[in-house]
Amino acid sequence: MDCLFCKIINGEVPSTKVYEDDLIYAFNDIAPQAPHHVILIPKQHIASANEITAENSACVAHIFEVIPKLAKELGFAENGYRVINNCGADGGQTVNHLHFHLVGGRQFGWPAG
Numbered sequence: 001m002d003c004l005f006c007k008i009i010n011g012e013v014p015s016t017k018v019y020e021d022d023l024i025y026a027f028n029d030i031a032p033q034a035p036h037h038v039i040l041i042p043k044q045h046i047a048s049a050n051e052i053t054a055e056n057s058a059c060v061a062h063i064f065e066v067i068p069k070l071a072k073e074l075g076f077a078e079n080g081y082r083v084i085n086n087c088g089a090d091g092g093q094t095v096n097h098l099h100f101h102l103v104g105g106r107q108f109g110w111p112a113g
């Protein structure tokens with residue numbers, strides 16, 4: 001399968017690893033939008049949030065367990081942060097492997113652009 005994030009998990013495409021376990025992989029975004037910008041992905045290929053089901057959602061719950069740990073480790077938990085999932089064309093998704101952006105280290109505006 002020609003999936004950039006599967007290639008990152010397999011090591012075919014280099015990345016700066018932030019966290020890894022049996023279920024998930026996290027790495028620094030190549031084009032950071034904040035002082036800290038981590039991408040968290042399930043090791044299982046799930047194309048988008050539209051493909052999350054009762055059968056495969058454990059990795060999503062796990063990602064949300066790891067996020068506060070990383071935020072504390074990286075030093076921005078107390079000030080706050082944002083977790084973003086872009087889904088589909090209107091959502092601005094550019095890589096079709098489910099991923100969550102964890103951004104911190106600055107204040108973010110609302111509503112999203």
Ligand code: AMP
Nearest residue numbers: 013015028029030031086092093094095
């Ligand atoms: P999205 O637009 O939500 O699909 O997010 C895809 C993200 O992947 C963007 O923030 C890109 O900067 C990031 N990205 C693309 N290629 C790479 C790469 N080789 N290594 C790290 N991050 C990447």
Ligand code: ZN
Nearest residue numbers: 003006045097
């Ligand atoms: Zn993939």
